[in-house]
Amino acid sequence: MYELIQLTEKCYYIDCPAKIGVYRANENDVYLIDSGNDKEAGRKVRQILEKNNWRLLGILNTHSNADHIGGNNYLQKQTGCKVYSSGIEAAFTKYPVLEPSFLYGGYPFKDLRHKFLMAQESEVTDFSDDSFPKEIEVIPLYGHFFDMAGFRTSDGVVFLADCISSKAALDKYAVSFIYDVEAYLKTLDMVEEMEAVMFVPAHAPATDNIKELVCYNREKVHSIAEKIADICRKPKNFEKILQEIFHEYELAMNFEQYVLVGSTIRSYLSWMKDNGRISSVFEDNMLLWQAER
Helix, strand or coil: CCEEEECCCCEEEEECCCCEEEEECCCCEEEEECCCCCHHHHHHHHHHHHHCCCEEEEEECCCCCHHHHCCHHHHHHHHCCEEEECHHHHHHHHCCCHHHHHHHCCCCCHHHCCCCCCCCCCCEEECCCCCCCCCCEEEECCCCCCCCEEEECCCCEEEEEEEEECHHHHHHHCCCCCCCHHHHHHHHHHHHCCCCCEEEEEECCCECCCHHHHHHHHHHHHHHHHHHHHHCCCCEEHHHHHHHHHHHCCCCCCHHHHHHHHHHHHHHHHHHHHCCCEEEEEECCEEEEEECC
């Protein structure tokens, strides 16, 4: 864990729960792509940088989930580096209480205000700033989170953030987090057509061919939608739908899974309602969902 893996002359990644990219701008200066899940991750990253006599110029954040920005605060304070983000992701990075608030749908109670869902705040610089490394291309990867982005380096490595889950993760947990299902499927279509020297998803093995894994992720989305439609053959409220999803995929309910899977299932319901696959009705002061026949 936290092993530095070299991909090309300029690109590396640090093997950890959410892979951290390293782009070497020159002999001495590097940029990180994400920073890990907490202060301890940041400390381990700093040790790797010091061992290689590298100076950290900036952290390019793919998105604002806590497991990708958790090392920002520590590394920014220790090195003075810039943290780059954009759009809604920048707001969540600067004001990290937004993540558990969004997931819960209200002010998050203490069980949700912890490092797995709420990182320490960072000072943020926009991707459009003149200091952003011009040789790195920002790739919009909408769907998983609000304004998630990937990065293509000058030597052809593409960092894909969380737009792809591994087969092992999908087989074990089934429901990967998605904010906007329609946008997510469009991103998968785009990624399927990409060419790169190497692809580095944050939660799947690095590979030079991403197509098969893209298809597996797409199939999982459609299978979950079919399962929701099956559950909603009779009108059901959200809590009952969520309960049946947990039973179906043998998931263990806790506060984190309740908000992460729950938010995702709400996104599926929105997508399916907008596409006419399910309808909704208020009955006895409850919102019920039913599949269209």
